[in-house]
């Protein structure tokens with residue numbers, strides 16, 4: 088079973104809930120730093136570059152923490168690029184991996200000096216016409232691998248909108264030759280929640296094969312997708328095993344290729360998921376003939392993963408850590424069936440108790456919305472044994488701010 092902490096770095100989570108109010112996202116800086124270190128150590132045999140997937144959690148203080156821990160960043164929108172620059176990442180440490188954006192956005196990214204990762208042929212052609220050999224570029228390949236926790240987060244298969252098919256490598260090299268493009272990187276990302284070293288090795292083999300057609304490479308980017316344990320009994324990525332196997336294959340390839348390349352990864356979940364806790368308060372405990380519901384002061388507006396991916400998030404009662412237990416279904420306050428967790432055994436919950444939703448660091452706040460005209464929560468970072476507010480709770484004024492009210 089996952090640990091159910093009442094304190095992080097000696098800071099009481101109940102005190103955090105009382106001080107900053109609920110709902111509140113709380114992040115453990117030490118855990119994030121430890122995950123970076125674990126990945127670095129697993130790949131210490133190769134020149135590894137970590138490009139943190141900003142989309143998982145894009146708070147500026149988190150980005151700064153990751154930069155301080157030695158990572159670069161992967162951004163998927165120009166706004167994420169700007170956030171990464173704001174957090175102090177040098178442009179050359181930022182990889183921009185857009186999908187279906189306008190060429191104007193590509194040009195903006197080039198002007199900002201970040202590395203471009205192009206994922207379709209018409210865009211590569213336009214890139215060539217505009218920049219020729221003057222701006223190095225990375226190409227995102229679609230390896231046709233079906234991998235990932237579920238269909239919505241599997242992106243490397245043949246029907247996916249992402250990447251340029253490996254069956255189109257010849258078309259890529261024609262464009263490269265026509266414009267003397269300098270392809271310095273090749274990229275694949277197959278999906279999220281990938282457990283198996285075999286999937287990364289398969290991705291690697293495909294990159295190695297394609298690499299033969301690109302003589303100017305400096306790096307190969309294997310994407311993100313390492314699985315973390317969400318459920319009791321879930322197996323998490325064996326990072327040390329992946330590190331050993333992928334590094335060995337990579338070094339053998341570099342030998343054949345005749346050049347020392349860098350190996351890039353873009354993890355999101357692996358670095359921040361387990362470091363995040365969403366603290367919510369029980370508004371209502373309601374028994375029906377079928378179930379006992381706990382209705383909390385949050386919902387799909389703050390954590391959409393259970394509804395969007397049927398994702399499992401562990402929940403525990405922070406206010407009562409011993410005594411009697413009962414089975415509950417934990418739901419949100421949104422006018423939808425926003426079940427956060429079905430049929431879970433918790434220490435008996437009363438109105439006002441604080442519950443903890445685990446694994447809330449990745450794709451929690453970053454996918455939050457104002458649905459039902461609710462405000463988004465505050466965010467708190469526990470850093471060096473102290474709780475720091477890193478984003479204020481939204482206020483009603485924030486909901487009004489961009490609205491233009493007609494004077495009928």
Ligand code: LLP
Pocket residue numbers: 140143161184240276278279280310311312313353354355356357392396449450
């Ligand atoms: N690189 C690329 C190009 C990606 O598209 C993604 C995630 C990542 C890296 C990071 O993947 P990670 O290591 O976090 O699995 N919202 C979903 C996950 C969608 C991920 C989209 N792309 C979820 O909550 O499960």
